[in-house]
Amino acid sequence: MTRWFRLRTYRPPDRAPDRHAANGLLLSAVAALALHIHRQPLWLSLGVCGMLAWRYLVENYSWRSPGRLLRWGLLIAALVAVINTYGTLLGREAGISLLALLVGLKILEIRSLRDYFVSVFLLYFLTLGAFLFSQSLITAALAMIVAVVTTAALVRLSLPNTFPASEGVRLTLAILWRAIPIMLLLYLLFPRIQGSLWGLPGDAFAARTGLSDTVVPGSFNALSSDDAVAFRVHFTGPAPPAHQLYWRSLVLSHTDGTAWSRSGADRIAVNTEAWRFRGDGPPVSYTVDYEATGHHWLVALDLPAMVPATAIAHPGFVLEAKKRVEQRIHYAMRSYPAHDISELTPAAREFHLRAPRPASARIQELVDEWRRGSDPVDAALRFFNEQDFHYTLSPPLLADDTLDAFMFGTRRGYCEHYATAFAMLMRHTGIPSRLVVGYQGGVWNDAGDYLVVRQTDAHAWTEVWRDGRGWIRVDPTAAVAPERIELGMTALQALLAQGALPGELEAATIRALLEGRWLARQWSRLGMYWDAANTAWNRWVMAYGPARQLRLLQSLGFETPSWLQVATTLFIGIGALLLVLAATLLTKRDKPDPVAASYRRFCAKLGRSGLARHAHEGPMDFYQRISAARPELAPDCKRIIGLYIMLRYGGVTRPDFVDQLRWRVRHFTAAGHRAARTAPP
Amino acid sequence: MDTAPVGPAADVHVLGRRRLYMLPTRNGLYFALLLLVMLLAAVNYNNGLAYGFTFTLAAVGLVSMLYTQRNVSGLRVTVKDAEPVFAGQSAQFPIHIHNASDTRRPGVWVLSDTQSRCLDFAPQSSRPLALTVAAERRGYLQCPVFSVSSTFPFGLLYTWAKPMRPASRCLVYPAPGPRLPWPHEPAASQRHHRGQSLDGDDFVGLRTYQPADPPRHVHWKAAARGAGWLTKRFGDSTGGELWLDWAATHGGRMDERLGVICRWVLDAERAGLRYGLRLPDLEIEPDSGGRHLHRCLRSLALWDPGYE
Numbered sequence: 005m006t007r008w009f010r011l012r013t014y015r016p017p018d019r020a021p022d023r024h025a026a027n028g029l030l031l032s033a034v035a036a037l038a039l040h041i042h043r044q045p046l047w048l049s050l051g052v053c054g055m056l057a058w059r060y061l062v063e064n065y066s067w068r069s070p071g072r073l074l075r076w077g078l079l080i081a082a083l084v085a086v087i088n089t090y091g092t093l094l095g096r097e098a099g100i101s102l103l104a105l106l107v108g109l110k111i112l113e114i115r116s117l118r119d120y121f122v123s124v125f126l127l128y129f130l131t132l133g134a135f136l137f138s139q140s141l142i143t144a145a146l147a148m149i150v151a152v153v154t155t156a157a158l159v160r161l162s163l164p165n166t167f168p169a170s171e172g173v174r175l176t177l178a179i180l181w182r183a184i185p186i187m188l189l190l191y192l193l194f195p196r197i198q199g200s201l202w203g204l205p206g207d208a209f210a211a212r213t214g215l216s217d218t219v220v221p222g223s224f225n226a227l228s229s230d231d232a233v234a235f236r237v238h239f240t241g242p243a244p245p246a247h248q249l250y251w252r253s254l255v256l257s258h259t260d261g262t263a264w265s266r267s268g269a270d271r272i273a274v275n276t277e278a279w280r281f282r283g284d285g286p287p288v289s290y291t292v293d294y295e296a297t298g299h300h301w302l303v304a305l306d307l308p309a310m311v312p313a314t315a316i317a318h319p320g321f322v323l324e325a326k327k328r329v330e331q332r333i334h335y336a337m338r339s340y341p342a343h344d345i346s347e348l349t350p351a352a353r354e355f356h357l358r359a360p361r362p363a364s365a366r367i368q369e370l371v372d373e374w375r376r377g378s379d380p381v382d383a384a385l386r387f388f389n390e391q392d393f394h395y396t397l398s399p400p401l402l403a404d405d406t407l408d409a410f411m412f413g414t415r416r417g418y419c420e421h422y423a424t425a426f427a428m429l430m431r432h433t434g435i436p437s438r439l440v441v442g443y444q445g446g447v448w449n450d451a452g453d454y455l456v457v458r459q460t461d462a463h464a465w466t467e468v469w470r471d472g473r474g475w476i477r478v479d480p481t482a483a484v485a486p487e488r489i490e491l492g493m494t495a496l497q498a499l500l501a502q503g504a505l506p507g508e509l510e511a512a513t514i515r516a517l518l519e520g521r522w523l524a525r526q527w528s529r530l531g532m533y534w535d536a537a538n539t540a541w542n543r544w545v546m547a548y549g550p551a552r553q554l555r556l557l558q559s560l561g562f563e564t565p566s567w568l569q570v571a572t573t574l575f576i577g578i579g580a581l582l583l584v585l586a587a588t589l590l591t592k593r594d595k596p597d598p599v600a601a602s603y604r605r606f607c608a609k610l611g612r613s614g615l616a617r618h619a620h621e622g623p624m625d626f627y628q629r630i631s632a633a634r635p636e637l638a639p640d641c642k643r644i645i646g647l648y649i650m651l652r653y654g655g656v657t658r659p660d661f662v663d664q665l666r667w668r669v670r671h672f673t674a675a676g677h678r679a680a681r682t683a684p685p
Numbered sequence: 686m687d688t689a690p691v692g693p694a695a696d697v698h699v700l701g702r703r704r705l706y707m708l709p710t711r712n713g714l715y716f717a718l719l720l721l722v723m724l725l726a727a728v729n730y731n732n733g734l735a736y737g738f739t740f741t742l743a744a745v746g747l748v749s750m751l752y753t754q755r756n757v758s759g760l761r762v763t764v765k766d767a768e769p770v771f772a773g774q775s776a777q778f779p780i781h782i783h784n785a786s787d788t789r790r791p792g793v794w795v796l797s798d799t800q801s802r803c804l805d806f807a808p809q810s811s812r813p814l815a816l817t818v819a820a821e822r823r824g825y826l827q828c829p830v831f832s833v834s835s836t837f838p839f840g841l842l843y844t845w846a847k848p849m850r851p852a853s854r855c856l857v858y859p860a861p862g863p864r865l866p867w868p869h870e871p872a873a874s875q876r877h878h879r880g881q882s883l884d885g886d887d888f889v890g891l892r893t894y895q896p897a898d899p900p901r902h903v904h905w906k907a908a909a910r911g912a913g914w915l916t917k918r919f920g921d922s923t924g925g926e927l928w929l930d931w932a933a934t935h936g937g938r939m940d941e942r943l944g945v946i947c948r949w950v951l952d953a954e955r956a957g958l959r960y961g962l963r964l965p966d967l968e969i970e971p972d973s974g975g976r977h978l979h980r981c982l983r984s985l986a987l988w989d990p991g992y993e
Contacts, residue, residue: 013708014832014845016794017801121712121840125719128742132723135734144734151738155745155839162840163792164805171789175838179752183744190740197728331731545733582747589751590702590758 018117023063028157035150036127039134055108100133141541193574220263237455240289250306253442255320261361264439283340300324305339345474356436364408371433388483395485419481423464426480436469445492452536602669613674696764696851704847713841756837767855776855777815797831820857823986828853858982862944868933927960
């Protein structure tokens with residue numbers, strides 16, 4: 005048996021926390037619930053608050069605690085209510101609701117110190133739950149506040165009642181502050197693994213928005229009002245002009261006459277060598293921080309010239325991630341302003357001309373006229389531009405024959421309407437065409453020097469095959485409302501909101517409309533800084549995964565870091581940090597005692613003039629010796645030593661006496677007297 | 686003049702780092718479990734913020750180790766001998782704990798097998814307390830083993846000092862037995878002074894102050910000098926002489942017989958008599974006064990006849 009096992013331990017007994025400790029716990033429970041309140045049904049928030057209120061009354065106003073029967077009843081009611089609301093007890097949303105209810109029930113039934121601790125631990129877990137829904141900077145900040153309040157409540161659980169709450173908060177902050185280096189070390193070096201340990205619940209990535217791979221006129225409606233960020237782009241060099249910012253996501257070449265979707269051929273994975281393009285300018289290098297979509301497809305500037313390691317290529321310069329994008333990803337890209345010159349086989353040409361619905365008489369007449377002209381594409385664009393087509397985000401509903409009704413009836417719509425109509429018209433004309441969906445434009449963030457593209461920037465355009473030239477991008481929306489392309493969707497929406505009609509505006513009018521008020525501009529500037537902070541947060545906090553960790557480790561000198569090496573580094577690092585902290589925390593810092601310091605100085609002055617105090621000599625004895633050896637010093641020394649005795653032994657704690665002592669010692673000179681005495685007469 | 690019966694031998698322990706141990710409490714183990722579950726959630730959801738939160742709590746837990754240790758480390762514990770008591774009473778070992786640092790130390794526990802006390806130390810402060818032990822048998826009672834412990838700040842870890850075994854002890858007099866008649870009438874020209882020996886006309890001496898003594902008998906001058914609290918005794922200086930003899934206690938077990946003598950000694954002292962003690966191998970000449978009383982009681986407490 006080792007010595008360790010024989011060692012007797014002395015553990016303080018559990019003490020019953022008082023009502024102040026209970027109130028601290030209740031406060032932290034309210035704070036943790038507040039993190040979730042906007043996602044939870046009202047009945048749940050009210051229910052849990054009710055339970056907490058009951059506990060508050062029990063603690064502070066001697067109410068009766070609920071009995072066992074009632075507690076079981078509440079538990080069953082909670083389970084039933086959660087199942088009733090979500091249809092399950094599992095999953096993210098239901099799980100958090102259940103956890104919140106358990107917190108309420110646990111706090112309601114608290115008896116022992118252990119119940120308090122369990123409650124605190126549940127609160128920590130509830131706080132963690134907020135991160136499953138949002139990992140934003142603001143969530144992190146709020147969660148940190150909750151964690152501090154909860155930890156301060158923990159401090160009070162095992163301490164005497166004389167320890168005030170403010171001390172608890174201060175102590176928590178002090179410990180948190182000192183814990184930061186260790187936290188960072190753990191965060192950066194703890195081995196990250198790719199993917200999850202077990203299957204994620206089905207609703208883990210619920211309610212994401214983004215592009216869909218089927219387009220029917222009107223399907224972008226949800227996107228146009230969703231100003232969530234789709235992705236952010238950092239350009240290595242100068243950013244391309246606005247009219248080149250076509251972010252390509254999907255190519256849809258199959259249509260049933262109304263809806264457009266991907267054909268089987270579009271889904272085939274291809275080698276990038278099948279991608280052939282002709283460049284119209286210098287390459288553009290950039291990185292994309294792409295938000296989670298729950299889908300595979302990615303975005304790239306028209307046209308991508310490479311495939312990121314985590315993606316595969318499809319025909320039509322389409323990139324897809326190897327795995328569904330279930331969290332924000334980051335990839336580097338290079339694109340050329342170019343057009344697709346991949347070979348169009350006769351079968352493919354036939355496919356890209358398919359028009360399942362026959363053209364109406366009016367349409368047929370129109371396309372026949374275009375075909376007779378020199379360039380049907382130009383003629384079609386002119387038609388859109390010159391006829392009274394209008395860009396609007398709330399177009400009227402279309403009747404049965406969508407194309408005919410749109411071209412000769414409503415003439416109101418947005419990108420989807422124009423792109424699908426144009427592609428269909430081209431097919432009727434006999435020009436192979438396809439639909440491209442993605443995003444167009446984006447808003448430049450000056451604070452962070454990057455481009456923010458939102459879901460509102462979702463866009464659809466067409467590509468037509470011109471023999472000898474390849475697939476040429478044609479954006480009929482630009483013919484109707486050039487502001488959409490030149491100014492971007494955000495500006496366009498601002499114009500629309502002010503009742504302007506895009507496509508018929510003078511530049512000066514637009515500028516006047518867009519300048520807005522000073523306050524609005526400042527607000528948007530503030531928004532930019534906020535977005536820039538969030539982007540930095542996303543890049544360094546949330547996107548920190550195995551790949552980034554590997555890069556970090558390699559930059560630290562680990563060529564091929566092994567698990568063991570990293571673990572060893574981690575342990576040594578933590579040990580070293582703890583030692584440094586221990587050195588600062590545990591070594592006693594002697595507060596300089598002004599009285600002792602003054603006396604030392606006084607003795608040193610005398611020592612220099614040959615009257616050193618003996619180590620054993622008390623102040624009285626020393627004085628006797630001074631007055632015998634140097635009577636002329638006696639009056640000064642008497643005052644100084646008198647003050648010293650009074651302050652040191654007399655129990656006198658008067659600051660003015662300390663000052664006086666210091667002053668007298670400073671102005672005391674033993675050498676001067678000696679000089680005077682030894683000077684020749 | 687009476688003096689303190691036993692010299693104030695003091696044991697000083699400074700709770701240095703090498704004398705401190707630390708383990709997680711049961712709640713601390715639950716906390717570790719919580720961290721593990723949180724880590725699993727972070728890994729499973731690949732959630733950076735969850736990683737960050739888990740590691741923050743873990744780091745806070747690690748740093749709190751230092752705070753736990755600091756709460757106890759460097760305390761100076763002084764243990765003194767306890768005042769003598771009679772068997773059956775409780776010995777009170779005075780413990781004095783000094784916090785010389787500039788940090789507050791709340792929730793410092795002093796723990797022995799039978800006792801636990803929680804103290805809160807302000808910066809640069811001291812706290813006295815008494816370790817109470819039941820004195821069951823006469824003789825020397827050793828100060829019990831005790832330790833200083835704390836779960837500060839979070840109750841997740843506890844640190845305790847290597848158990849202290851101070852040399853301090855308490856002299857335990859035999860328990861006074863039932864009141865029996867004197868073994869013989871005190872010698873001639875005596876007067877009994879049963880009851881308050883403070884009464885009478887002549888000043889006969891001083892003894893240490895007891896709470897029941899009337900204030901007018903307190904020796905204020907001595908108290909003012911700082912010589913301790915003394916009570917002036919008045920009585921008839923012509924007390925009788927009494928031999929308290931082992932042989933006069935008839936039969937019974939040794940402790941019972943010692944108890945009888947103990948009672949006689951106390952009664953005789955209170956009565957203001959001059960009394961002597963006669964044990965099989967020990968004899969104390971008749972005298973009176975606190976020092977003599979203590980000498981007699983001490984002899985009774987420690988007397989070891991070597992047989993029974």
